[in-house]
Amino acid sequence: MSEESQAELTVSAVGSAADAIATNVPGLVSDKFASKLFAQDPTLWGPAAEDESSKRLSWVGLASSSRPLLDEIASLRSKLTDKGVDHVVLCGMGGSSLAPEVICATAGVPITVLDSSQPDMVRAALDDRLEQTVVVVSSKSGSTVETDSQRRAYEAAFKDAGIDPAERIVVVTDPGSPLDKESRGAGYTVINADPAVGGRYSALTAFGLVPSGLAGADVGQLLDEAAAATPILAADDEGNPGLQLGAALGGTKPLRDKVVLIDAGTKAVGFGDWAEQLIAESTGKDGKGLLPVVVGDSPTGDQLDDELWVRLVATDDDSQPQGIATVDVGGTLGAAFLLWEAAVAAAGRLIGINPFDQPDVESAKAAARELLGKGTGSADAPAFTDGAVEVRTAGPDFLDGASTVPEALKALLAQLPASGYLAVMAYVDRIADQSLADVRIPLARKLNRPVTFGFGPRFLHSTGQYHKGGPADGIYLQITTAPAEDLSIPGREFTFGDFIASQAGGDAKVLADHGRPVLRLHLTDHDAGIAQLQQAIAEVTGS
Numbered sequence: 001m002s003e004e005s006q007a008e009l010t011v012s013a014v015g016s017a018a019d020a021i022a023t024n025v026p027g028l029v030s031d032k033f034a035s036k037l038f039a040q041d042p043t044l045w046g047p048a049a050e051d052e053s054s055k056r057l058s059w060v061g062l063a064s065s066s067r068p069l070l071d072e073i074a075s076l077r078s079k080l081t082d083k084g085v086d087h088v089v090l091c092g093m094g095g096s097s098l099a100p101e102v103i104c105a106t107a108g109v110p111i112t113v114l115d116s117s118q119p120d121m122v123r124a125a126l127d128d129r130l131e132q133t134v135v136v137v138s139s140k141s142g143s144t145v146e147t148d149s150q151r152r153a154y155e156a157a158f159k160d161a162g163i164d165p166a167e168r169i170v171v172v173t174d175p176g177s178p179l180d181k182e183s184r185g186a187g188y189t190v191i192n193a194d195p196a197v198g199g200r201y202s203a204l205t206a207f208g209l210v211p212s213g214l215a216g217a218d219v220g221q222l223l224d225e226a227a228a229a230t231p232i233l234a235a236d237d238e239g240n241p242g243l244q245l246g247a248a249l250g251g252t253k254p255l256r257d258k259v260v261l262i263d264a265g266t267k268a269v270g271f272g273d274w275a276e277q278l279i280a281e282s283t284g285k286d287g288k289g290l291l292p293v294v295v296g297d298s299p300t301g302d303q304l305d306d307e308l309w310v311r312l313v314a315t316d317d318d319s320q321p322q323g324i325a326t327v328d329v330g331g332t333l334g335a336a337f338l339l340w341e342a343a344v345a346a347a348g349r350l351i352g353i354n355p356f357d358q359p360d361v362e363s364a365k366a367a368a369r370e371l372l373g374k375g376t377g378s379a380d381a382p383a384f385t386d387g388a389v390e391v392r393t394a395g396p397d398f399l400d401g402a403s404t405v406p407e408a409l410k411a412l413l414a415q416l417p418a419s420g421y422l423a424v425m426a427y428v429d430r431i432a433d434q435s436l437a438d439v440r441i442p443l444a445r446k447l448n449r450p451v452t453f454g455f456g457p458r459f460l461h462s463t464g465q466y467h468k469g470g471p472a473d474g475i476y477l478q479i480t481t482a483p484a485e486d487l488s489i490p491g492r493e494f495t496f497g498d499f500i501a502s503q504a505g506g507d508a509k510v511l512a513d514h515g516r517p518v519l520r521l522h523l524t525d526h527d528a529g530i531a532q533l534q535q536a537i538a539e540v541t542g543s
């Protein structure tokens with residue numbers, strides 16, 4: 001098969017996206033951006049970024065450097081399946097779980113992705129087919145509290161069931177991380193990932209390949225596709241699709257900084273959620289950045305003046321992009337990972353940020369730790385309670401006498417700047433409460449501005465960076481819920497319930513510290529609260 005036919009990369013643009021390509025690609029070509037990127041030149045983003053970029057560029061060579069993993073994964077899989085262990089659970093956050101989710105969904109192989117601290121969601125995973133479960137614990141840093149807590153819960157569950165955790169836990173982490181050391185001590189299977197690749201660029205490292213390969217996806221094929229894409233993306237050529245997409249993302253004038261990701265027939269299932277982290281964490285900093293808005297298969301309304309529409313199309317799509325600033329992007333999955341990574345690296349250069357750090361993620365983690373330290377009784381009293389919903393605010397006092405949930409919602413929406421966006425952040429069981437994400441649509445129609453929806457704590461490792469580090473024009477609706485039943489974390493003094501409450505409280509505090517308005521709705525009764533919330537949103541949006 002030819003390189004082009006394995007990669008099948010296509011980028012075509014119209015309107016100001018096409019103008020951005022025409023204006024910026026020649027400069028990227030004459031600067032030899034692509035060949036320097038693939039030669040891992042750390043100087044491409046300026047001196048301030050060099051320290052970080054000098055240890056974050058190995059992703060350009062993963063198509064070949066990850067190949068030795070294939071035999072290791074295949075032999076581990078056959079050992080496990082021989083013993084009837086064929087249910088793969090992946091414990092990991094952000095860059096340690098988003099790629100395997102897309103890879104497995106695209107390959108049509110089942111995997112349980114546990115990227116939550118929500119007690120009901122954790123318990124549902126623990127109660128599901130434990131006898132035949134292998135747990136992949138993935139953490140680059142080896143210190144992410146969600147992942148550590150999930151690992152502790154599974155260790156205890158295996159022991160309680162008379163199963164040796166060492167036979168069922170596979171750890172993926174950087175060499176020398178706290179998790180690496182502890183896991184080797186415990187006799188777990190440990191597969192080290194390349195430490196010179198950041199989390200959100202790690203789709204083709206052990207983080208993407210191990211869980212997906214154990215679940216049965218053809219991960220060798222992904223590397224073949226990436227290998228086919230590599231020379232295309234490394235070429236100092238105006239036809240390079242990585243430069244074109246990078247220019248469309250980062251080079252529109254004025255910058256269209258709301259990037260609407262539309263599933264327009266791509267075979268890569270859920271690719272928008274993976275791209276969301278790559279774009280938000282890579283660009284949302286220093287008061288700049290691109291806000292990814294994942295909208296499913298159709299945008300909510302007409303294209304706004306600050307929106308770039310990105311249509312993720314099938315590789316055989318031959319339609320032309322439509323609109324005032326639209327880019328159609330196609331490619332096989334392994335090639336598309338590399339395309340987007342190269343494009344975001346190019347966009348970072350055009351926007352003038354370091355695409356490899358995430359300076360504001362830590363602030364929310366620190367605030368959560370502080371709240372955890374204070375204990376559970378530390379929550380502020382609600383401003384008022386309406387039925388099953390406790391209403392609190394953080395940031396500027398905007399309630400303006402509101403005394404019902406619809407009034408509070410209206411008061412929040414009235415804070416939206418003309419250039420702004422609304423982020424709905426729901427700390428609920430994202431499997432059981434998947435349909436809550438649909439509230440995005442009536443809110444977007446009502447506001448006629450971008451509206452994002454993220455499940456907490458998952459989004460903290462993705463758009464959370466942009467919320468704090470990007471332009472200060474967001475308003476925030478936070479939803480938390482009492483779990484059906486709390487769950488202890490073995491060896492910890494706090495429960496999963498305490499932890500998720502602290503994560504929500506910590507994030508609200510940091511947003512408030514940035515002067516942003518946050519409406520916090522806590523559902524004291526899950527079912528009644530969800531119904532009341534949906535009713536209130538319907539009332540406020542007239543839907």
Ligand SMILES: O=P(O)(O)OC[C@H]1O[C@H](O)[C@H](O)[C@@H](O)[C@@H]1O
Nearest residue numbers: 094095096139140141144199461
């Ligand atoms: O893989 P880990 O070290 O556990 O990190 C998981 C996630 O943590 C943080 O939130 C980072 O901002 C993400 O980029 C990262 O993917």
